[in-house]
Amino acid sequence: MPDAPSRIERVLNLLALLLDTRVPLTREEIVHEVGGYPAQISANRRAFERDKETLRGMGVPLTTESIGDTGELGYRVRPDDYYLPDLGLTPEETAALRVAVSAVALGEVTAHGEGALMKLGGITTEPVAPIASLPIAPALATLFDAFRHRAVVQFTHRGRMRTVEPWGLTSTRGRWYVVGYDRDRQAVRAFRADRIDGDVEVGEPEAFTVPADFRPDDHVQSRPWLMGDEQPVAARVRVDAGHADAMLAELGADATVIAEHPDATVIEVAITNRAAFRVFVLGFLDHAEVLEPAQLRDDVVGWLETVAKSAS
Amino acid sequence: MSPRAVAGPEIQRILALVPWIVAHPGAAKAELAQRFGITVDQLDADLLLVLMIGIPPYSPGDYLDVIDDGEHVSIRLAESFRRPLRLSPAEGLALLAAGRALLAVPGSDPHGPLAIALDKLEDALELPGLVVDVGQPELLAQVRDAVARHERVEIDYWSAGRDDTTTRVIDPTVVFFATGEWYVSAFCHRARDERMFRIDRIRALRPTGETFEPETTATDPGETFNPRADDPRVTLELTPAAAWVAEAYPTESVTERADGSLEIVLAVSERAWLERLLVRLGPDARVLGPPEFLGVATAAAQRILRRYSHTRSTRLATGRPDT
Numbered sequence: 001m002p003d004a005p006s007r008i009e010r011v012l013n014l015l016a017l018l019l020d021t022r023v024p025l026t027r028e029e030i031v032h033e034v035g036g037y038p039a040q041i042s043a044n045r046r047a048f049e050r051d052k053e054t055l056r057g058m059g060v061p062l063t064t065e066s067i068g069d070t071g072e073l074g075y076r077v078r079p080d081d082y083y084l085p086d087l088g089l090t091p092e093e094t095a096a097l098r099v100a101v102s103a104v105a106l107g108e109v110t111a112h113g114e115g116a117l118m119k120l121g122g123i124t125t126e127p128v129a130p131i132a133s134l135p136i137a138p139a140l141a142t143l144f145d146a147f148r149h150r151a152v153v154q155f156t157h158r159g160r161m162r163t164v165e166p167w168g169l170t171s172t173r174g175r176w177y178v179v180g181y182d183r184d185r186q187a188v189r190a191f192r193a194d195r196i197d198g199d200v201e202v203g204e205p206e207a208f209t210v211p212a213d214f215r216p217d218d219h220v221q222s223r224p225w226l227m228g229d230e231q232p233v234a235a236r237v238r239v240d241a242g243h244a245d246a247m248l249a250e251l252g253a254d255a256t257v258i259a260e261h262p263d264a265t266v267i268e269v270a271i272t273n274r275a276a277f278r279v280f281v282l283g284f285l286d287h288a289e290v291l292e293p294a295q296l297r298d299d300v301v302g303w304l305e306t307v308a309k310s311a312s
Numbered sequence: 313m314s315p316r317a318v319a320g321p322e323i324q325r326i327l328a329l330v331p332w333i334v335a336h337p338g339a340a341k342a343e344l345a346q347r348f349g350i351t352v353d354q355l356d357a358d359l360l361l362v363l364m365i366g367i368p369p370y371s372p373g374d375y376l377d378v379i380d381d382g383e384h385v386s387i388r389l390a391e392s393f394r395r396p397l398r399l400s401p402a403e404g405l406a407l408l409a410a411g412r413a414l415l416a417v418p419g420s421d422p423h424g425p426l427a428i429a430l431d432k433l434e435d436a437l438e439l440p441g442l443v444v445d446v447g448q449p450e451l452l453a454q455v456r457d458a459v460a461r462h463e464r465v466e467i468d469y470w471s472a473g474r475d476d477t478t479t480r481v482i483d484p485t486v487v488f489f490a491t492g493e494w495y496v497s498a499f500c501h502r503a504r505d506e507r508m509f510r511i512d513r514i515r516a517l518r519p520t521g522e523t524f525e526p527e528t529t530a531t532d533p534g535e536t537f538n539p540r541a542d543d544p545r546v547t548l549e550l551t552p553a554a555a556w557v558a559e560a561y562p563t564e565s566v567t568e569r570a571d572g573s574l575e576i577v578l579a580v581s582e583r584a585w586l587e588r589l590l591v592r593l594g595p596d597a598r599v600l601g602p603p604e605f606l607g608v609a610t611a612a613a614q615r616i617l618r619r620y621s622h623t624r625s626t627r628l629a630t631g632r633p634d635t
Contacts, residue, residue: 005357008322009364015327019392020367033368058324059400083395087436093429097407100426104410113406118328119396122347132446132489134413136405145401147440170443171413174492217443238623242477242515246470249450249512279592285475285584286616289623301620307594307613 010036011051015060019082024065024074084119095125102127107135134171137193142200143178144169149205152183156197164191165208168216179216181208190220223252225280228273235271235296237281238264239288247288250280266291278303325350326358330376330393337386344385359385367392404439412444417489418452446489449512455496459484464522468515473582477515478502483524487511499524543579546586547600550574554596557589575600587612 013034017025027048031037037044052075055062061081067074089097097120101113117123139155146153147166154163165181167188176193221227225235236258239247244265248255255269271277278300281288290297329348333339345352359378366375377388399407411430414420421427433439458465465484470477482498489495493510500507545564550557552572564577580586590597590609599605 005361008320008326009361011320011323012326012361012365013367016365016367016392054320054323058327059397059403061398079392082397084398085436086395087432089429089432090425093425093432096424096426097411097429100410100414101407104413106406106409109402109406109409112400112402113410115324116399116403116407118325118348119399119403121332122328122344123349124347129486130488131417132413133491134409134444134446134489136409141402141405144405144440148401148404148438168440168443170445171409172445173447174490215443217445242470245515246513282591282616283588285588285591285612286619287475289616289619291623297620301617303594304591304613304617304620307591308610308617310595310598310610 006036010034010047011054014051015055015077018055018062018075018077019079021076024063024067024076026067026072026074030075087120089120091124094120098123098125099128103129103131105130105133105135107133108138109136109141112141134174134176136176137196139196139200140169140176140178140193142202143193146200146202147178149202150208150210151205152203152207153178154201154203155191155199157191158195159197162191164189165210167210167214169193170216170220172217172220177216177220179219188219190216224276225269225271225273227276230272230274232270232272233274233293233296234268235277235290236266236268236292237288238266238291239284240264243284243287247284274299322358322361324397326361327393328396329355329358330362330387330390331396333385333387334390334394338384339386341380341383341385362387365393399437404433404437405442407433408439408442409444412442413446416444416446418448419456447492447494449494449514451514451517452487452494452511454517455484455511455514456487458517458519459487459496462523462526464520464524466518466520467509469509470513470515471582472510472513472588473585475584481520482507482509483526485526543581544602544605545577546580546602546605547575547577549598549600550576550593551596554593557593557597580605583608591616 013036014030017030017034025033027045031044031048037047052062055077060077062075062077063081064073064075066072094117098117101110101117106113114123143153143166147169150165152163152165154161156162163183164178165183166178167180168178170177170179170190177190178193179188179190181187182189237247241261241263244260244267247267248257251267251269255267257265258268259266274296277296278290281290281300282303290300325348329344332347333344341352341355345355348355350358359380362376363378364375368374373389376390376393379386379388408430411426411433415422415426415430434441455465457463462483464481466479466481468477468479480503481501482496483501484496484498486497487494488497493512496509496511496514498507498509499505548557550573552574555572555574558566558574558576561578564579567575569575586605586608590599591612597609599608
């Protein structure tokens with residue numbers, strides 16, 4: 001629902017005053033100066049609270065501080081915190097950002113990209129057809145802000161409470177991750193943002209520093225067979241010729257071709273999670289089989305025998 | 313209504329509009345309206361509001377001054393609003409995420425205007441370096457070239473659902489990245505219909521020397537699987553450990569039982585897809601019906617086991633290692 005012009009006028013005048021003032025102003029001073037507030041104290045208090053919420057909801061850095069020893073609250077907006085710094089973008093560079101915002105769908109966050117473009121001077125080019133969809137979980141904007149301010153965050157991830165220094169954000173295979181130092185486990189860990197339940201609690205700013213050479217994507221393990229703490233073993237798999245390229249592509253650079261026959265290829269790869277590797281190989285149905293180690297092969301056979309005997 | 317919902321789009325627009333006009337005196341109103349996604353009438357209404365903004369003591373010189381000749385507009389005395397409001401976290405994230413994602417698309421210029429714009433953003437706003445990887449299947453560049461030139465191509469395509477490779481002639485129309493994979497939408501001459509192909513499953517691509525007349529198609533990235541009305545519906549029972557299945561695939565219905573197990577109904581277009589799911593889930597999933605699907609997991613497991621027992625007997629008979 002659009003706001004009434006009188007309310008827009010009042011909020012804009014409130015902001016103009018708060019930006020202009022050198023000292024924090026009390027509510028009484030503000031409602032006295034700015035036109036449009038109801039005369040009755042309880043009503044103008046409510047209206048003022050609502051306007052404050054509106055400004056803060058838009059991201060206006062409205063601060064509250066106590067004045068002198070009276071304990072009375074004063075409000076102001078520090079211009080340095082309000083103004084967008086000059087980014088020095090050329091029209092061509094702004095246009096490139098515009099193309100990016102229309103080409104990449106980000107789910108609920110897409111509208112915020114358009115809001116950002118408004119601040120950079122609006123829209124000058126026709127939108128392009130989307131080329132990629134990378135929906136962003138709502139928690140990610142909070143984590144992003146926590147990273148900027150170097151603030152420790154707490155959240156529930158897969159049912160467990162985590163206390164993390166967010167060191168970076170990254171997206172791989174269409175999923176977003178926050179990567180950082182897990183204070184409880186005392187190790188760098190990656191967390192899928194869409195697996196965070198509920199709100200993210202943000203602590204005080206400047207609570208940590210990020211190592212200079214840190215790259216968040218180095219810590220995201222998109223290969224499940226390496227997501228584990230088991231002793232690494234070299235697994236050998238034989239895969240039918242028609243499926244070898246697909247398997248090699250999924251296994252990535254760490255896999256080695258041991259032998260190539262006309263009808264099959266033997267591939268070796270290091271793994272640290274046997275259960276995940278079993279799932280991977282079973283994805284090839286009867287086009288692939290584990291050869292070694294014998295224990296892993298027996299494990300797959302045992303698994304299949306259980307499935308084969310099951311009632312369904 | 314939550315308090316946040318009150319933050320009016322008009323206020324945000326005016327706060328972006330004013331600094332722009334201040335920096336561009338005599339801006340053409342028609343162009344301004346276009347830039348900020350409004351009509352000229354709305355722009356006039358916004359400008360009327362701008363005239364009402366001032367600071368105490370509200371003498372004539374304390375108000376913003378709008379100079380409007382009907383076609384061009386300037387704003388003076390707008391010291392407080394000379395710059396736009398800083399970006400919100402979600403806005404900064406949206407620009408960087410979209411920009412970094414597009415820059416990661418193979419073929420983007422790593423030193424072009426977008427790359428420079430993102431570097432400037434990160435420097436000026438002290439935004440974190442955000443790393444986006446969208447992968448690069450081997451034939452992506454060739455498929456995109458074919459789309460751009462409207463070239464009809466022949467592909468060898470491995471269908472995971474049917475677990476076989478077929479050769480098809482396709483007219484590729486749209487390439488996009490969704491759910492972590494690259495897809496091409498195309499008219500398939502074999503199916504005589506629109507089809508979606510995962511580019512990493514295209515095993516080979518050959519030009520036919522022909523081109524096609526492109527139709528304007530509206531493909532929504534993200535809608536990569538649309539169950540057909542006549543696809544069989546299979547009911548599965550899942551233990552809590554396999555509950556992710558209900559999130560990962562489009563389900564027709566999900567019922568949670570008191571013990572935390574789920575009963576879900578899935579559209580299954582291809583039997584091999586269901587086989588793959590069931591042998592991987594093992595004891596965590598069970599088919600409840602219809603009857604012709606009850607034996608899917610057992611049959612698939614037995615087929616894979618035959619492969620294992622064959623290798624074992626070959627090994628014993630020849631005495632040589634497999635490799």
